[in-house]
Amino acid sequence: MKMIQAVLDGSATPEELEHFKDNIEVCKPCIEGYELEKSIKESLQTKVEKKCCPKQTFEAIKLKIGIASLLVLGLLIKIKVIKDLFFC
Amino acid sequence: MDLEEEGELIEDTRPRYSESEKYKIFDKEFMPHIDSMYNFAFRLTNDEDDANDLLQDTYMKAFRFINSFQEGTNAKAWLFRILKNSFINDYRKKSKEPSKVDYQEVETVYNSTEDAEYESTTDLRIEAVQDMIGDEVAMALNGLPVDFRTVIILCDIEGFTYEEMAKILDIPIGTVRSRLHRARNLLKEKLRSYAKSMGYKELR
Numbered sequence: 001m002k003m004i005q006a007v008l009d010g011s012a013t014p015e016e017l018e019h020f021k022d023n024i025e026v027c028k029p030c031i032e033g034y035e036l037e038k039s040i041k042e043s044l045q046t047k048v049e050k051k052c053c054p055k056q057t058f059e060a061i062k063l064k065i066g067i068a069s070l071l072v073l074g075l076l077i078k079i080k081v082i083k084d085l086f087f088c
Numbered sequence: 089m090d091l092e093e094e095g096e097l098i099e100d101t102r103p104r105y106s107e108s109e110k111y112k113i114f115d116k117e118f119m120p121h122i123d124s125m126y127n128f129a130f131r132l133t134n135d136e137d138d139a140n141d142l143l144q145d146t147y148m149k150a151f152r153f154i155n156s157f158q159e160g161t162n163a164k165a166w167l168f169r170i171l172k173n174s175f176i177n178d179y180r181k182k183s184k185e186p187s188k189v190d191y192q193e194v195e196t197v198y199n200s201t202e203d204a205e206y207e208s209t210t211d212l213r214i215e216a217v218q219d220m221i222g223d224e225v226a227m228a229l230n231g232l233p234v235d236f237r238t239v240i241i242l243c244d245i246e247g248f249t250y251e252e253m254a255k256i257l258d259i260p261i262g263t264v265r266s267r268l269h270r271a272r273n274l275l276k277e278k279l280r281s282y283a284k285s286m287g288y289k290e291l292r
Contacts, residue, residue: 002269009243009268011250039217040275044244047222048229053126057140061122061147065114 004034008041103155110154117163118150124246125167131241132175134230142179146171162252169256172238212276216283228278236271243268 006012007020024030105113125146129139149170150157157166229237242248242256250268254261 002265005269005272006250006265009250036212036214036217036276037272039214040272040279041244043217043220043225044229044240047220048226048245049222050123050245051127051130051139053122053143054136054140057126057143058122061119061144064144064148065111065151 001033001037004030005037008034008037103158105155105159110151113154113157113159114151117157117159118147118167121164121167122147124164125171128168128171128241128246129175131229131237131245132172132234133179138179142171142175145178146174149174164246165248165252165256168242168246168248169258172256212280212283216286217279219286220279220282224282225279228275228282231278232271232274236267236274239264239268240271240275 003012003016003020006016012020024034122143126139126143129142129146130136133139133142146167150167153170157163229240232240238257239253242253243250248256250261250264253264257264259267
């Protein structure tokens with residue numbers, strides 16, 4: 001069953017893929033297992049709601065990064081001013 | 089807390105970005121994944137407020153340690169790894185989710201032979217799964233212990249490969265496969281319970 005899942009997940013090795021192709025049609029439990037795994041995977045992909053990031057959170061992150069940039073800029077200006085005052 | 093504590097490897101050859109490059113990378117490589125990241129945070133915490141906090145913390149850490157990111161590599165996997173580590177380190181203990189099943193116990197229960205697994209899971213009918221609505225599937229997913237929930241989210245919802253999952257979770261690929269296999273067996277058990285409550289007869 002791990003091999004069937006790996007095939008469905010697109011992560012099977014070439015050997016597993018070959019073994020799967022050679023045997024899937026003659027193995028009834030494998031076909032049933034494959035179809036069941038496939039339908040569960042599809043349900044997870046299509047039916048479970050994908051939550052989107054709230055706009056406020058998006059804005060909050062941008063703001064925090066913006067503040068961080070201002071702090072860095074402020075620090076650079078401060079260093080430059082100190083250099084100009086004391087080392088020139 | 090440095091990034092090594094976060095589970096990231098800092099290489100000596102890491103790039104040194106200028107301030108403007110940092111913002112460019114942040115905007116172009118990190119921000120496009122914000123919805124997937126929020127969805128992952130929400131599915132891990134099961135709580136909108138915690139998901140918001142976890143997401144913001146993750147993005148702040150990503151910016152702080154941006155020199156550990158190699159431009160052009162897999163930004164989504166890199167971000168997911170930071171989020172997962174932040175969740176484990178900072179949020180797991182205070183998570184509002186109900187008491188968790190002991191991970192080792194669950195692994196032991198489901199660490200059975202392939203034949204036994206077949207017997208316990210094939211009684212779920214495909215039609216029952218197809219008839220389920222999103223809430224039922226989501227509830228079954230949310231009911232899994234977080235380590236099992238995580239591999240299913242990464243693989244089935246976000247579409248990561250086993251190799252990417254191994255890097256995100258910092259575990260070998262073999263463990264990814266085993267954990268995913270056990271997670272799916274647990275999920276099937278939960279879906280089978282829903283199917284039964286919906287009136288579907290079991291196959292056996």
